[in-house]
Amino acid sequence: MEIIEHIKNQYSFLSTQEQKVALAVIQKGSTIQHMGIEELAEELAVSNSTISRFVKKIGCKNFVDFKLRFNDHQNQVPVEGVQGMIDQDERTSVEIYQLYQTVITKTQEKIDQTDLEKLVKWIKESRRIFIYGLGSSGYTTEEFGQRLVRMGIQTITATESHMMLITSNIINRDDLVIGLSNSGNTNEVNRALNNARLNGARTAAITSAPDSLMTAASQLTLFVEDSIQFSNERFVNSQFAITYVIDILSMLLLEDDQYNWSMQKTVETIMHDKLNHPQN
Incomplete structure (x- = not known):
């Protein structure tokens, strides 16, 4: 399972401060992957121990192990989208496409x-x-x-x-x-x-x-x-x-036949009005 999906699944079991770290990882991954633990703690206004507890709760040995797994996830650059293969700089439309799929699922x-x-x-x-x-x-x-x-x-x-x-x-x-x-x-x-x-x-x-x-x-x-x-x-x-x-x-x-009939009647009325009273 990808680490981001794993973090989402574990989110409700985290403390409030650990959830703060989790959201930052999910939403700002590209910037966090280059930070050290102290820099990340300062950025999020949490303690180093909070981050250490967070990475252990999601199954990582320590912060270094977390960064290695997270970097592996981030380095999966090619993405199969509705327009075919795209690179990292052009992935916005596919990210939204995948987000819609995930949320609807x-x-x-x-x-x-x-x-x-x-x-x-x-x-x-x-x-x-x-x-x-x-x-x-x-x-x-x-x-x-x-x-x-x-x-x-x-x-x-x-x-x-x-x-x-x-x-x-x-x-x-x-x-x-x-x-x-x-x-x-x-x-x-x-x-x-x-x-x-x-x-x-x-x-x-x-x-x-x-x-x-x-x-x-x-x-x-x-x-x-x-x-x-x-x-x-x-x-x-x-x-x-x-x-x-x-x-x-x-x-x-x-x-329901009655609701369906009413809907069709409404649509026909609107279309008839548009055809007979076009706007100037």
Whole structure:
């Protein structure tokens, strides 16, 4: 197993300071491979002993052994990508390609088909669907909401904190609330989920954080892989694993003839409008 993948697998068993080292190794490998232990400790504001404990926990004898294994990993320059073989200086597109593959694969491993089908059932049974998300999750919230509306499902989205709190207080047991957050620790969303649950509504979430407040506030949680934690520090797309799950939910809902008909009717209406009222 490659050392980077091994570090990811051991991440949850590391202490907070050791996790700091692990993230630096994963995200800044090309610079770290040339550092000594003291220089790395100073760079990360940790002790030499923290780094020593980290390398032993991931199965290396000492820091020298770690650097040898890590350098072997870093020296695997040729990468097979969608465009064929590329060199180190041109690997950005392939890194993103591989990241997407990894995150989707790991998300698929976390998906529970029973939970997916249960959430679809809840959506079908509910009078209204409320979807909450802030920041980047707000954009995903709007996308999810538009899909449900096009299927003829009464859906209300809230991407602003006050609106979440207002709507969560008028929700009742006939409604379903779905919270979206990669971290699972968006306070406004979690407060709204708790309010909705106190009012008798069903609550669900899509997040990458099993031990988060969002998970605690939700009766049903679909878990995804965190695309940010283990990716290159420049990579900013925290939503595509959540979008992948939304794609699955959408396809399962569209197996219903009524939802499928409504979606097709909506698409036809939009296309007809564009053809008859072209913009100048």
